[in-house]
Amino acid sequence: MAANKTLILDHDRIIQKVNRIAYQIFEDNYTEKEIIIAGIAPKGFQFAELLSETLKSISKIKIQLVELKIKKDNPIDSKIELSLNEKDLSEKVIIVVDDVLNSGRTLIYGVNYFLNGPIKKLSTAVLVNRNHRRFPISADYVGVSLSTTLQDHVEVFFSPSGTHTVHLK
Numbered sequence: 001m002a003a004n005k006t007l008i009l010d011h012d013r014i015i016q017k018v019n020r021i022a023y024q025i026f027e028d029n030y031t032e033k034e035i036i037i038a039g040i041a042p043k044g045f046q047f048a049e050l051l052s053e054t055l056k057s058i059s060k061i062k063i064q065l066v067e068l069k070i071k072k073d074n075p076i077d078s079k080i081e082l083s084l085n086e087k088d089l090s091e092k093v094i095i096v097v098d099d100v101l102n103s104g105r106t107l108i109y110g111v112n113y114f115l116n117g118p119i120k121k122l123s124t125a126v127l128v129n130r131n132h133r134r135f136p137i138s139a140d141y142v143g144v145s146l147s148t149t150l151q152d153h154v155e156v157f158f159s160p161s162g163t164h165t166v167h168l169k
Helices: 011-028 043-058 105-116
Strands: 006-009 034-040 062-069 093-101 121-129 141-145 154-157 165-168
Touching: 006 011, 006 121, 006 141, 011 043, 011 121, 011 141, 011 165, 034 043, 034 105, 043 062, 043 093, 043 121, 093 105, 093 154, 105 121, 121 154
Parallel strands: 034 062, 034 093, 093 121, 121 141
Antiparallel strands: 006 165, 154 165
């Protein structure tokens, strides 16, 4: 038996959220020369790609998109990989991006990766905030906040054809 899905965000609403978050990031960092957008693979990186494209279209700030690979099921015992040399992070503004903030575990390990070096500023962005945090982290930029039960599942789908959706199962 297939589970019922409730559409939370359709493509147009996701693009609207991306635009709003991009403008918020720009407003908070308009004096910067460069911003590094670090998307947590796989879906956080896809969301980061959309944010990066929008930021490039609205500002003259150099936007560098990087992929952050974390084993979400066991982040503490696995090596986190970044598609950029650590020395290139020095004195930069970094935005760590994920698709859904649920317990906060993945996002806190993602943020922790950047705390070993001399960065200028660190922020977080998520498309969906579920408010079930077990870790002391919050998102600075949020597309939508949902009140859900722990049994609910949020499914984010970024299509290569450009039709993106968020469903609650």
